[in-house]
Amino acid sequence: MKFAVIGATGLVGNAVVQELAARGHEVTAFARHVDKVFKADNVKAVVADVNAPDFADKLKGFDGVVSAFNPGWTNPNLAEDFTKGANAIVEAAKTAQVAYLLVVGGAGSLYVAPDLQLVDTPDFPADVYPGANAARVLLNMLKPRRDVNWAFLSPAAMFAVAELDFNKTGKYREGKDDVLLDANGAPANIAVPDLAVAIADDVEKKGHLFTRFTVAA
Numbered sequence: 001m002k003f004a005v006i007g008a009t010g011l012v013g014n015a016v017v018q019e020l021a022a023r024g025h026e027v028t029a030f031a032r033h034v035d036k037v038f039k040a041d042n043v044k045a046v047v048a049d050v051n052a053p054d055f056a057d058k059l060k061g062f063d064g065v066v067s068a069f070n071p072g073w074t075n076p077n078l079a080e081d082f083t084k085g086a087n088a089i090v091e092a093a094k095t096a097q098v099a100y101l102l103v104v105g106g107a108g109s110l111y112v113a114p115d116l117q118l119v120d121t122p123d124f125p126a127d128v129y130p131g132a133n134a135a136r137v138l139l140n141m142l143k144p145r146r147d148v149n150w151a152f153l154s155p156a157a158m159f160a161v162a163e164l165d166f167n168k169t170g171k172y173r174e175g176k177d178d179v180l181l182d183a184n185g186a187p188a189n190i191a192v193p194d195l196a197v198a199i200a201d202d203v204e205k206k207g208h209l210f211t212r213f214t215v216a217a
Contacts, residue, residue, distance in 0.1 A: 001063040003203060004028040006050060006089060009036040011160070012104055013068035015196035017043060023200060030058065050085045050092070059096035064203035068104045079130035086138050094148040100206045101150050102199065107157045108132030109139050110179045110214055118157060118179060139212060151208040155195055156180060156216035157187035165217075168193035172215045180216035188216035 003020050007013040008029030020027045021040045029037045030048035037045035048058055059065055067089050071081035093101040108119030119132045142150045157179045172194050182188040198215040
């Protein structure tokens with residue numbers, strides 16, 4: 001199959017490029033700095049600016065598109081840049097009539113109790129809030145839309161919060177809107193390559209059209 005990955009040099013994007021390539025798919029890796037793109041015979045690195053007026057043209061002809069777009073957690077304008085870029089990606093996917101757009105968002109919009117999302121809990125880090133809230137706003141914008149073939153993945157709550165795990169098991173479990181817990185009753189984590197496995201499985205099957213889901217170890 002033919003897949004595109006936006007944000008192909010980031011933590012998640014890079015892992016997804018590698019997983020899709022390992023499965024034998026044709027992968028187009030969109031990045032600002034293509035020299036950092038994972039190199040393989042079936043990976044094509046393409047310079048791309050998601051806010052460019054011709055970006056929609058670049059999204060045509062794929063079986064699925066994974067958006068791992070992130071302007072960077074150290075970016076002082078993270079929330080604004082994320083919103084601008086994410087909205088541009090959604091509109092480009094609409095224009096290009098993308099068959100399946102999987103948006104990798106944050107865990108902040110997952111529920112820890114009825115009517116209480118993780119991002120609104122008292123201990124949620126203040127420095128992370130703007131970006132996490134921007135991802136929640138994006139999800140809320142997508143929910144009623146049927147003019148773009150979207151799906152939204154919230155990684156496990158401890159992903160990129162706890163120490164990163166790069167040990168691949170190839171296994172994961174799936175949820176919908178609630179934070180998944182580990183065996184001790186605490187918010188769960190997921191290894192980077194296992195998150196990539198879940199993403200690759202989903203775009204191959206187009207498994208969550210018009211829905212949000214979450215995955216954890």
